Amino acid sequence: MSTETVPLPLLNLTFGVHAFKALALATELGVFTELSGGTTSVGRFAERHGIEERPAELLLTACTALGLLRRDDAGTYRNTDLSEEFLVRGKPYYFGGWVAVVDQHEYPAYLRLADSLRGNHPVSWDPVRQESLFAPDDPVMLEHFWEGMHALSAFTARRLAESLDFTAIRRVLDVGGGGGAFAVELCRHHPALRVTVFDLPFVCELTAPRIGAAGLEKRIDLAGGDFFTDPLPGGHDTVLLSNILHDWGERDARRILAACAEALPDNGLLVICESFVADDKRGPRPAALMSLNMLVETWGRNYTVAEYTAWLRERGLVTERVLSLDGAPTTGALVARKVPTRRNHP
Numbered sequence: 231m232s233t234e235t236v237p238l239p240l241l242n243l244t245f246g247v248h249a250f251k252a253l254a255l256a257t258e259l260g261v262f263t264e265l266s267g268g269t270t271s272v273g274r275f276a277e278r279h280g281i282e283e284r285p286a287e288l289l290l291t292a293c294t295a296l297g298l299l300r301r302d303d304a305g306t307y308r309n310t311d312l313s314e315e316f317l318v319r320g321k322p323y324y325f326g327g328w329v330a331v332v333d334q335h336e337y338p339a340y341l342r343l344a345d346s347l348r349g350n351h352p353v354s355w356d357p358v359r360q361e362s363l364f365a366p367d368d369p370v371m372l373e374h375f376w377e378g379m380h381a382l383s384a385f386t387a388r389r390l391a392e393s394l395d396f397t398a399i400r401r402v403l404d405v406g407g408g409g410g411a412f413a414v415e416l417c418r419h420h421p422a423l424r425v426t427v428f429d430l431p432f433v434c435e436l437t438a439p440r441i442g443a444a445g446l447e448k449r450i451d452l453a454g455g456d457f458f459t460d461p462l463p464g465g466h467d468t469v470l471l472s473n474i475l476h477d478w479g480e481r482d483a484r485r486i487l488a489a490c491a492e493a494l495p496d497n498g499l500l501v502i503c504e505s506f507v508a509d510d511k512r513g514p515r516p517a518a519l520m521s522l523n524m525l526v527e528t529w530g531r532n533y534t535v536a537e538y539t540a541w542l543r544e545r546g547l548v549t550e551r552v553l554s555l556d557g558a559p560t561t562g563a564l565v566a567r568k569v570p571t572r573r574n575h576p
């Protein structure tokens with residue numbers, strides 16, 4: 231080993247925990263919300279939160295080093311553009327819901343990652359007592375998950391709206407579209423588009439106010455149902471599956487694909503928006519880590535384009551292209567077309 235070689239990349243990986251917990255605690259304390267448009271000092275911050283100056287300074291310094299706060303020479307702290315836009319409660323793309331999901335729902339589960347590994351089962355919820363990750367039993371999920379999904383997916387949806395040719399797309403069925411991010415952003419970008427969000431009935435109820443707040447009730451319909459037991463609504467030329475299939479084991483993922491293929495007309499499009507693991511399984515990092523996350527959360531994993539292409543072919547769909555949504559929270563979109571079935575003419 232060269233004397234120059236030091237384990238800094240490893241140390242940097244361990245800092246991930248510290249950085250995330252600083253973000254999570256500051257968000258939970260409402261630091262960025264209280265600083266919106268204003269400033270604080272260590273002393274004022276400590277007083278406001280009823281804490282000593284030492285911990286106050288350490289948290290404010292960590293947030294500054296992480297690019298969440300700016301400190302001037304007089305020791306005054308204010309939000310950066312990033313925290314002002316995304317970490318102030320009440321702003322349209324508030325990201326704190328997702329931070330809360332990771333902190334309160336996923337982080338405790340990672341303390342039991344080894345159990346998940348040894349038992350090959352999720353640990354973020356109890357499969358004996360709960361039907362699925364998405365059952366309405368977990369108050370943290372209910373309060374934060376769909377709000378958090380909206381904050382994450384809005385940016386993927388924007389990239390999809392820009393990257394996919396919508397000229398011939400009139401009506402989209404967003405299967406498992408709870409949170410409403412795709413429906414809202416796609417409709418905003420494409421004024422002639424209509425979208426139906428199909429999700430569990432209680433999720434549709436959570437999503438309805440968000441559609442109302444966007445003023446899109448006339449173009450976005452909500453359809454409550456279960457994609458394993460209910461037929462998917464017809465009349466759509468395009469079906470979207472965003473971050474759905476990785477939630478499920480291979481058998482269930484293929485059942486969902488079969489239901490989507492069934493709901494599409496000939497020449498209809500199926501769009502799978504997901505972070506695809508590379509066919510050679512060497513990465514990329516966001517897909518590989520999301521896939522590991524599926525170990526603690528579900529029985530699923532992030533699949534490869536080759537896997538989807540093979541499963542779709544069995545259902546009469548042909549992969550036409552894979553769009554790279556670089557910089558988006560979800561990094562790819564596979565676009566497949568339903569091939570017209572040949573009918574025997576008399």
Ligand SMILES: C[S@@+](CC[C@H](N)C(=O)[O-])C[C@H]1O[C@@H](n2cnc3c(N)ncnc32)[C@H](O)[C@@H]1O
Binds near residue numbers: 407472
């Ligand atoms: C990871 S979220 C993805 C949400 C959205 N598509 C996005 O990308 O922002 C998975 C979604 O699938 C929905 N879902 C889970 N099981 C379902 C089922 N059996 N039938 C219909 N929707 C379901 C959940 O309620 C949730 O909204």
